[in-house]
Amino acid sequence: MGERRIINRNYVCRLCGKMRRAPAYYVPGAPAAPQCCESAMRTLSYEATVVANRMSGAERIAWLRSGGRVVKAGGRRRWKRAGRSAR
Numbered sequence: 694m695g696e697r698r699i700i701n702r703n704y705v706c707r708l709c710g711k712m713r714r715a716p717a718y719y720v721p722g723a724p725a726a727p728q729c730c731e732s733a734m735r736t737l738s739y740e741a742t743v744v745a746n747r748m749s750g751a752e753r754i755a756w757l758r759s760g761g762r763v764v765k766a767g768g769r770r771r772w773k774r775a776g777r778s779a780r
């Protein structure tokens with residue numbers, strides 16, 4: 694009680710591909726989005742986080758540059774990156 698519940702979001706740096714978990718910036722009273730490479734990190738949806746976690750930093754940069762979209766896929770890993778060589 695008293696303490697504000699912290700909602701965490703996953704962020705990604707579109708310049709170096711680094712991922713980070715931090716408090717959601719859009720919650721009133723929360724700190725601003727974390728910075729990386731001297732710019733604000735981008736928030737990832739839950740689906741995008743699942744997909745991004747399976748990529749290397751370099752892959753994430755290319756993926757974000759092409760829009761960072763995900764599409765539903767069958768099976769347990771329910772999402773995959775949209776576009777490019779869809780497997």
Ligand SMILES: [Zn+2]
Pocket residue numbers: 706707708709710711729730
């Ligand atoms: Zn960075």
